[in-house]
Amino acid sequence: MKIRELTLENFRNYEDQTVEFQDGVNVFIGDNAQGKTNALEAIHMLAVGKSHRTARDPDCIRAGQLRAVVSGAVTVRNSQASLRVELTQGGKRAFVNGLSQAKLSDYVGRFQVVLFAPEDLQLIKGGPAQRRRFIDMELGQTHPSYLYHLGKYQRTLAQRNRLLKQPRVDWDSVAVFDAQLALHGAQVVCRRAQFVRQMRGYAREVYRQISDGRETLDVTYQLSLRTPDTEPASLDLSRVDDVRAWLEEALDHRKDADAAAGHTTVGPHRDDLAFTLADQPVHVFASQGQQRSIALSLRLAEIDFIHAETGDYPVLLLDDVLSELDDHRQRNLVMSMKEKLQTIITTTSLAPFHGMLHREMRLFHVHSGIITG
Amino acid sequence: MWGYPEPITRLIEQFMKLPGIGPKTAARLAFHVLSMPEPDVMQFAQALADVVHRLTECAICCNITEQSPCSICRDAARDDRVLCVVQDPKDVMAMERTHEFNGRYHVLHGAISPMEGIGPNDIRIRELVQRVGTTDIAEVILATNPNVEGEATAMYISRLLKPFPVTVTRIAHGLPVGADLEYADEVTLAKALEGRRQL
Numbered sequence: 001m002k003i004r005e006l007t008l009e010n011f012r013n014y015e016d017q018t019v020e021f022q023d024g025v026n027v028f029i030g031d032n033a034q035g036k037t038n039a040l041e042a043i044h045m046l047a048v049g050k051s052h053r054t055a056r057d058p059d060c061i062r063a064g065q066l067r068a069v070v071s072g073a074v075t076v077r078n079s080q081a082s083l084r085v086e087l088t089q090g091g092k093r094a095f096v097n098g099l100s101q102a103k104l105s106d107y108v109g110r111f112q113v114v115l116f117a118p119e120d121l122q123l124i125k126g127g128p129a130q131r132r133r134f135i136d137m138e139l140g141q142t143h144p145s146y147l148y149h150l151g152k153y154q155r156t157l158a159q160r161n162r163l164l165k166q167p168r169v170d171w172d173s174v175a176v177f178d179a180q181l182a183l184h185g186a187q188v189v190c191r192r193a194q195f196v197r198q199m200r201g202y203a204r205e206v207y208r209q210i211s212d213g214r215e216t217l218d219v220t221y222q223l224s225l226r227t228p229d230t231e232p233a234s235l236d237l238s239r240v241d242d243v244r245a246w247l248e249e250a251l252d253h254r255k256d257a258d259a260a261a262g263h264t265t266v267g268p269h270r271d272d273l274a275f276t277l278a279d280q281p282v283h284v285f286a287s288q289g290q291q292r293s294i295a296l297s298l299r300l301a302e303i304d305f306i307h308a309e310t311g312d313y314p315v316l317l318l319d320d321v322l323s324e325l326d327d328h329r330q331r332n333l334v335m336s337m338k339e340k341l342q343t344i345i346t347t348t349s350l351a352p353f354h355g356m357l358h359r360e361m362r363l364f365h366v367h368s369g370i371i372t373g
Numbered sequence: 374m375w376g377y378p379e380p381i382t383r384l385i386e387q388f389m390k391l392p393g394i395g396p397k398t399a400a401r402l403a404f405h406v407l408s409m410p411e412p413d414v415m416q417f418a419q420a421l422a423d424v425v426h427r428l429t430e431c432a433i434c435c436n437i438t439e440q441s442p443c444s445i446c447r448d449a450a451r452d453d454r455v456l457c458v459v460q461d462p463k464d465v466m467a468m469e470r471t472h473e474f475n476g477r478y479h480v481l482h483g484a485i486s487p488m489e490g491i492g493p494n495d496i497r498i499r500e501l502v503q504r505v506g507t508t509d510i511a512e513v514i515l516a517t518n519p520n521v522e523g524e525a526t527a528m529y530i531s532r533l534l535k536p537f538p539v540t541v542t543r544i545a546h547g548l549p550v551g552a553d554l555e556y557a558d559e560v561t562l563a564k565a566l567e568g569r570r571q572l
Contacts, residue, residue, distance in 0.1 A: 145560045148559075148560040155521045156521045156525075158488055159522070159525070162487035163487045170492065170493075172532075173525075175532075176485070176528040176529040176532070177521075177525050179528055180521060180524055180525060
């Protein structure tokens, strides 16, 4: 996938701006607070109809304006398409080749991007909820039925938790929600585990490239409950029926704990991703720089995942990440991406691009909401 | 500060009790009532009063009716041995429009939803179990909605009916009739695949 042209109207600090990209590496250079990240945000918006920075779309409308428009020309599997997202205070509309799309879910998935931003470090440093959201976002983009099961699971969980908050818990009613919770929960667990198994190989390879093969990264999906009596020692996470039976058993086993806590204490809403580097848990042992490299590896692994799922490479957006890596890792990263991908990078310095030929990258200067090529 | 005369204010407040009606729509409706001919307004008021005074719940199936037992329960041509359990009176209408079902109904008036404070005792489950226990029913079809609450309700009922000599079935979900496979979404197709049967 490629983006050939991007037009911003009243988006963030841009009034009216058109940019033409080239196939390989595109670099936005400029000082802080000039609009580099805003341009990446717009491309992200064009791909998934949402900002990566705010849940409130009107935040993206230029001050004093009623409407922001992001539009672009993209190439997906050798065919051209024009995409357009219009934001107003009241809502948003998305268009493909000039045709308005009734639902945002009809719009997303056509043109895919992978964005790495400084806040992605939270994937390693932050809580399990952030890691689960990462998986949910990825699977949601490639497998719509995953969102169906996740939605059902969350709804059922909310119903069950409400029952657990009663002073005297009605276990007959809880039981009828348990069956559904286990049914949808097993689907969620198995799809997540499958996703992590796929990502594991990709992330390991990317990490090996960035770190010159000095360390081995491992990523595993970790079930929430690890007490001896429910420890799923031989549970195979690729067998939905087994996971379902285990979940049903675990829910039953945790009855008293759940009633005491007033909520459900076992299930995919408590699961996590576990990272190890040379067999040591990352959150305890890894340095800042290593943690950054792991977060980056995870994002870059998405590229291979999307390629495996769709047969096409996404566009890679890197927001100010080079400054966070040492020279060696920077060079490895820049070299590894120019081959197969269209990449759009923001940076405050050109140092990492030393050694790259001028024709290999296109440079854009960003200064107070104006981009010059 | 100038306010609306008291009767108008009261009418606006009444409209605001309806679902989906906010203060502005309520005011618009209230002023529309003001501009209607008096006989129309009286008919409107009468219609409102009638739903309260002239409707009751059928003593057998719990559907809303003017006369208990309702016309379906009184219909001797219907099959007593098949019972279709639905959430709402509107669902009975939907089933009846098919002209395919000739059994009896039982209306639950809702589904189990702890988040909305609706438990098994707040809907007509007790009446259903009693009915199954005292009459000669061979099959109970659970036609609650295919969402979390509807499924939970269906499961709750099926557990309660275990001791009785009845077959409990659940309506199928899947492809809408007349739809092309290529236009069906993944989830619907997966459901349809799950409920496949041998030819």
